[in-house]
Amino acid sequence: MPQISQITATYASQIFWLLVTFGLLYFVVGRGMVTRVVANVDAREARIAADLSAAEAARVTADRTEDAWRAATDAARATAQADIAAAKAQASRTSETQLAHADAELTERLAHHEVAIANAKAQAMANLQDIAADAARTLAAKLASVEVSEEVAADAVRRTTVHG
Amino acid sequence: MAAEQGGKIDPMHQFLIEPLFGRHWIVNGYDLSFTNSALWMVITVASLAVFMLGGMKRELVPGRWQAAVEGFTGFVQGMLTSNIGPEGKRFVPYVFSLFMFILFANVLGLLPFGVVPGWHPFTITSHLTVTGVLAIISFSIVLIVGFGRHGFHFFSLFVPHGTPVLMIPLIFVVELLSFLVRPFSLGLRLFVAMTAGHILLKVLAGFVINGINLGVGYAAIITLPSFVLMIGITLLELLVAAIQAYVFALLTSVYLNDAVNLH
Numbered sequence: 001m002p003q004i005s006q007i008t009a010t011y012a013s014q015i016f017w018l019l020v021t022f023g024l025l026y027f028v029v030g031r032g033m034v035t036r037v038v039a040n041v042d043a044r045e046a047r048i049a050a051d052l053s054a055a056e057a058a059r060v061t062a063d064r065t066e067d068a069w070r071a072a073t074d075a076a077r078a079t080a081q082a083d084i085a086a087a088k089a090q091a092s093r094t095s096e097t098q099l100a101h102a103d104a105e106l107t108e109r110l111a112h113h114e115v116a117i118a119n120a121k122a123q124a125m126a127n128l129q130d131i132a133a134d135a136a137r138t139l140a141a142k143l144a145s146v147e148v149s150e151e152v153a154a155d156a157v158r159r160t161t162v163h164g
Numbered sequence: 165m166a167a168e169q170g171g172k173i174d175p176m177h178q179f180l181i182e183p184l185f186g187r188h189w190i191v192n193g194y195d196l197s198f199t200n201s202a203l204w205m206v207i208t209v210a211s212l213a214v215f216m217l218g219g220m221k222r223e224l225v226p227g228r229w230q231a232a233v234e235g236f237t238g239f240v241q242g243m244l245t246s247n248i249g250p251e252g253k254r255f256v257p258y259v260f261s262l263f264m265f266i267l268f269a270n271v272l273g274l275l276p277f278g279v280v281p282g283w284h285p286f287t288i289t290s291h292l293t294v295t296g297v298l299a300i301i302s303f304s305i306v307l308i309v310g311f312g313r314h315g316f317h318f319f320s321l322f323v324p325h326g327t328p329v330l331m332i333p334l335i336f337v338v339e340l341l342s343f344l345v346r347p348f349s350l351g352l353r354l355f356v357a358m359t360a361g362h363i364l365l366k367v368l369a370g371f372v373i374n375g376i377n378l379g380v381g382y383a384a385i386i387t388l389p390s391f392v393l394m395i396g397i398t399l400l401e402l403l404v405a406a407i408q409a410y411v412f413a414l415l416t417s418v419y420l421n422d423a424v425n426l427h
Contacts, residue, residue, distance in 0.1 A: 001176055001179065001359075002176060002179040002180045002181060003179055003290065003291050003292050003293070003355070003359065004292070006180070006181055007292070007293060009195065010181045010195070010199065010201070010293070011293050012194035012195050012196060013181075013183075013194075013195050013196050013197050013198075013199055013201070013202065014181070014199075014201055014202075014291060014293040014294055014297075015293060015297055016194070016196045017196075017198070017199070017201065017202035017205050017206075018205060018288075018293075018294050018297050018298075019297070021202075021205040021206055021208070021209045022205075022209075022261065022265060022298070022301075024209060025209045025212065025213075025261045025264075025265055026257065026258060026261045028213065029209075029212060029213055029216050029260075029261060029264075030256075030257030030258060030260055030261035031257045033213075033216045033217075033219075033220060034216070034237055034256060034257050034260045034261075035256075035257060036220065036222065037216075037219055037220070037222070037233055037234060037237045038237055038241060038253075038256060040222040040234075041234050041237065041238060044224060047224070
């Protein structure tokens with residue numbers, strides 16, 4: 001087995017060249033290249049993490065904006081409905097007062113007209129009694145040749161009218 | 165391979181270390197020759213660097229290559245953070261280098277470079293010297309981190325919570341021994357797994373070649389089943405190559421967890 005039988009002759013060369021090559025490997029590849037590769041990987045992972053957190057932040061912001069928009073829309077809708085209700089109430093109140101005014105005016109005018117009708121009726125009744133008294137005087141003068149005074153005729157007509 | 169002409173195939177030849185260019189560099193009495201082992205260390209590190217370079221575009225949306233590189237770094241980082249916690253990220257450069265070095269060395273040793281004339285694949289992780297040094301580096305880091313963070317309080321690692329007072333001396337010795345055995349088990353495990361797999365493959369390859377040399381009849385009886393078995397074992401060895409690299413890195417991170425968090 002040359003590993004054992006040659007060892008005294010070759011150990012110095014083996015150790016020397018191993019230290020040279022492995023040292024070169026450690027300092028050039030291990031400390032130089034690997035460090036930069038690892039740094040690159042770390043940078044990539046950091047960037048991915050940063051991108052993910054940025055996306056998450058953007059999502060949260062979007063959610064918040066949407067919530068705010070929804071709240072604003074709801075508030076606007078509520079305000080509009082309140083305005084509509086107020087306008088409705090206002091309109092119904094106005095129409096009620098107008099109706100009340102018109103009603104009162106109509107009632108008043110009705111009352112005036114009724115008074116006028118009553119007056120006209122009374123006047124007509126009075127005229128009727130005058131005409132009846134005249135007619136009764138004329139009838140009495142023509143039929144019985146009795147001269148009846150106006151007052152007596154009017155009184156007779158009034159009594160007859162009252163007793164039916 | 166090289167011993168074919170002798171009619172006998174030596175499954176150990178693949179582990180032989182030879183200086184390249186036929187030259188020995190002796191520095192201060194130490195032989196620091198650039199051997200085939202050193203060459204494959206250089207190839208391992210170079211191919212790993214090329215692999216990493218392909219992932220250095222650092223785009224926001226990774227391409228296939230960059231995704232593969234980031235998959236490996238993420239795998240090591242995940243292993244460290246799940247074993248040690250957030251502090252484990254400090255050890256990513258070391259454990260990544262360790263895991264990828266062993267993984268690339270294991271896999272490169274299994275690739276069929278032998279089809280190129282004059283080339284012999286060499287598995288550096290099949291050498292106890294290499295795995296031992298890696299294990300000692302891991303163990304040293306554990307010791308440095310442990311004593312650096314906790315000082316002598318680090319010794320409380322050897323007395324688990326809830327140990328009866330009477331048992332403390334015995335448990336301390338047992339735990340200390342199991343702690344000190346760690347670098348050996350770490351280094352031996354990888355060395356043995358790689359060596360055994362490669363010997364098995366080479367022995368079966370020897371059966372295949374010898375069966376062909378013996379004639380058609382023997383080829384049908386020996387070569388064919390051996391070759392089928394080789395395919396299966398090669399797939400198994402690829403799995404073992406990845407698992408052993410993973411085990412080495414995982415145990416290193418478990419030991420680092422002991423040093424950082426002290427149970």
